[in-house]
Amino acid sequence: xxxxxxxxxxxxxxxxxxxxxxxxxxxxxxxxxxxxxxxxxxxxxxxxxxxxxxxxxxxxxxxxxxxxxxxxxxxxxxxxxxxxxxxxxxxxxxxxxxxxxxxxxxxxxxxxxxxxxxxxxxxxxxxxxxxxxxxxxxxxxxxxxxxxxxxxxxxxxxxxxxxxxxxxxxxxxxxxxxxxxxxxxxxxxxxxxxxxxxxxxxxxxxxxxxxxxxxxxxxxxxxxxxxxxxxxxxxxxx
Numbered sequence: 001x002x003x004x005x006x007x008x009x010x011x012x013x014x015x016x017x018x019x020x021x022x023x024x025x026x027x028x029x030x031x032x033x034x035x036x037x038x039x040x041x042x043x044x045x046x047x048x049x050x051x052x053x054x055x056x057x058x059x060x061x062x063x064x065x066x067x068x069x070x071x072x073x074x075x076x077x078x079x080x081x082x083x084x085x086x087x088x089x090x091x092x093x094x095x096x097x098x099x100x101x102x103x104x105x106x107x108x109x110x111x112x113x114x115x116x117x118x119x120x121x122x123x124x125x126x127x128x129x130x131x132x133x134x135x136x137x138x139x140x141x142x143x144x145x146x147x148x149x150x151x152x153x154x155x156x157x158x159x160x161x162x163x164x165x166x167x168x169x170x171x172x173x174x175x176x177x178x179x180x181x182x183x184x185x186x187x188x189x190x191x192x193x194x195x196x197x198x199x200x201x202x203x204x205x206x207x208x209x210x211x212x213x214x215x216x217x218x219x220x221x222x223x224x225x226x227x228x229x230x231x232x233x234x235x236x237x238x
Contacts (some may be wrong), residue, residue: 010062018209019056025213055206063199078132085230086126092223094119118146144181171213176204192235204228
């Protein structure tokens with residue numbers, strides 16, 4: 001698997017920051033949740049915000065410093081770890097879609113169908129990645145649509161909640177995943193600058209890890225973190 005010093009350092013750093021954010025947010029829920037269901041003011045919120053700004057700054061710096069190739073054989077190197085991440089994400093997406101299938105309204109049932117389709121589509125992409133081949137464009141679209149649908153669902157679900165900061169991590173996770181998936185789709189059709197994909201996949205990794213603390217749609221955010229980890233573009237060897 002082609003890699004570089006920057007790539008091997010940035011990804012675990014972002015994952016570590018995401019896990020710290022996950023622990024901070026869980027502690028916030030344990031100690032600051034009022035009977036009304038709202039969060040009481042706490043220094044933990046400030047620390048979580050500072051951590052998130054730091055994570056995005058680190059990702060942006062790493063993306064600017066990265067050097068990427070436009071050669072397809074370097075964009076899609078055969079990688080068993082990347083394939084395994086995609087297969088883990090595919091299983092989680094499939095299970096999250098199955099949970100939505102018996103939903104109470106039509107929108108949830110449509111999300112369920114998209115999730116059930118996105119899982120096998122992503123599994124096929126993992127198989128292609130294990131052989132260093134370009135994923136199928138139409139199958140990648142299904143995954144992109146599922147993330148966009150979940151972004152809409154999260155907004156509908158939480159739109160009445162006055163505590164925007166509390167659920168911002170779910171929204172940011174889904175936004176990052178949607179952007180990363182869209183840019184990956186563009187890359188599949190025509191090789192583009194990979195720097196933006198490098199930025200958004202790391203953002204998706206961080207915010208998906210933090211969003212796991214919400215306790216809802218855990219499979220979705222676990223799938224998002226695994227997908228992001230398996231789709232970070234490779235830098236040129238140094």
